[in-house]
Amino acid sequence: MLSTVLQQLVNGLTVGGIYALIALGYTMVYGVLRLINFAHGDLCIFGAYIGLVALGSGAGSGQSHLLLLGGAFLLAAVVVGAAGAVLEFSAYRPLRRADRLSAVVSALGASLFIENGIMLIWGPQLRVFPSHLLPSGSWNLGGARVDLVQVLIMGGSAVLMGVLYWFVHHTRYGTAMRAAASDQDAARLMGINVNRVITSVFVLGPAIGAVGGLFIGLYYRQVYFTMGWTYGLNAFIAAILGGIGNIPGAMLGGVLLGLFNAFAAGFVSSSWQEAITFALLIGILLLRPTGLLGERVAEKV
Numbered sequence: 001m002l003s004t005v006l007q008q009l010v011n012g013l014t015v016g017g018i019y020a021l022i023a024l025g026y027t028m029v030y031g032v033l034r035l036i037n038f039a040h041g042d043l044c045i046f047g048a049y050i051g052l053v054a055l056g057s058g059a060g061s062g063q064s065h066l067l068l069l070g071g072a073f074l075l076a077a078v079v080v081g082a083a084g085a086v087l088e089f090s091a092y093r094p095l096r097r098a099d100r101l102s103a104v105v106s107a108l109g110a111s112l113f114i115e116n117g118i119m120l121i122w123g124p125q126l127r128v129f130p131s132h133l134l135p136s137g138s139w140n141l142g143g144a145r146v147d148l149v150q151v152l153i154m155g156g157s158a159v160l161m162g163v164l165y166w167f168v169h170h171t172r173y174g175t176a177m178r179a180a181a182s183d184q185d186a187a188r189l190m191g192i193n194v195n196r197v198i199t200s201v202f203v204l205g206p207a208i209g210a211v212g213g214l215f216i217g218l219y220y221r222q223v224y225f226t227m228g229w230t231y232g233l234n235a236f237i238a239a240i241l242g243g244i245g246n247i248p249g250a251m252l253g254g255v256l257l258g259l260f261n262a263f264a265a266g267f268v269s270s271s272w273q274e275a276i277t278f279a280l281l282i283g284i285l286l287l288r289p290t291g292l293l294g295e296r297v298a299e300k301v
Helices: 002-033 040-057 065-095 100-122 148-170 172-182 184-189 194-220 227-242 247-267 270-287
Strands: 138-141 144-147
Touching: 002 040, 002 144, 002 148, 002 172, 002 194, 002 227, 002 247, 040 065, 040 100, 040 194, 040 227, 065 100, 065 194, 100 227, 144 148, 148 172, 148 194, 148 247, 172 184, 172 194, 184 194, 194 227, 227 247, 227 270, 247 270
Parallel strands: none
Antiparallel strands: 138 144
């Protein structure tokens, strides 16, 4: 029994770290624009495909596997960050002063465009990561198996979340981001380039999400072009759970949702996992609509 609990704890922390990284993109965009970027999950899986291409192209180059893996993460973050900036400029900026429904429709259209673009470029079949290039090794912890990939995901997620929190709360540019999230007009009067801040949010969020997408590929050893919708939806639930618009809330919500899913699958049934997840979402919306940590935004009169 104890070994099962420990195994589900490790699995939950692993998946929860991925959820948290993807949820950060949702919560950052919502914090500044009050917009749900429904294309975010597909951008994350796009990052997994970019990483797969990088790993495949360097398979016979004789480079160190660790160096090759680091290059794959860097390339995925850069390409997806640039794609996020293009998405903001083409799909969201023209509708910034339009009604919310127009922005939602644009976001859904962008999601379908990216998803089908991935299918056209890489095909509809499962794409498998080269196992000989991935980190291998495992440990036994109280009867639970802990793989090196899981340690990489948990450690990498924690480091990225810590760096992002420090950047947003302890740097000049992070202060500008928080000011734009509180009141864009007041931020402009203070000399902040709000358009630049919004673009940086659309670069930073998808870039971090791309790391999460590549973590998905490393963990499951495969990617599929529709995975973005599934993981994007779970990360969106995590953002709501923690308090959308709140960066620590997205981190907490992702980890808690990962643990909740792991224990639901391990002790109830994996077939009921999604139903239980949505039951959790309904309960949170009924009991605490602002999420566990609430939403840190200024009240506007």
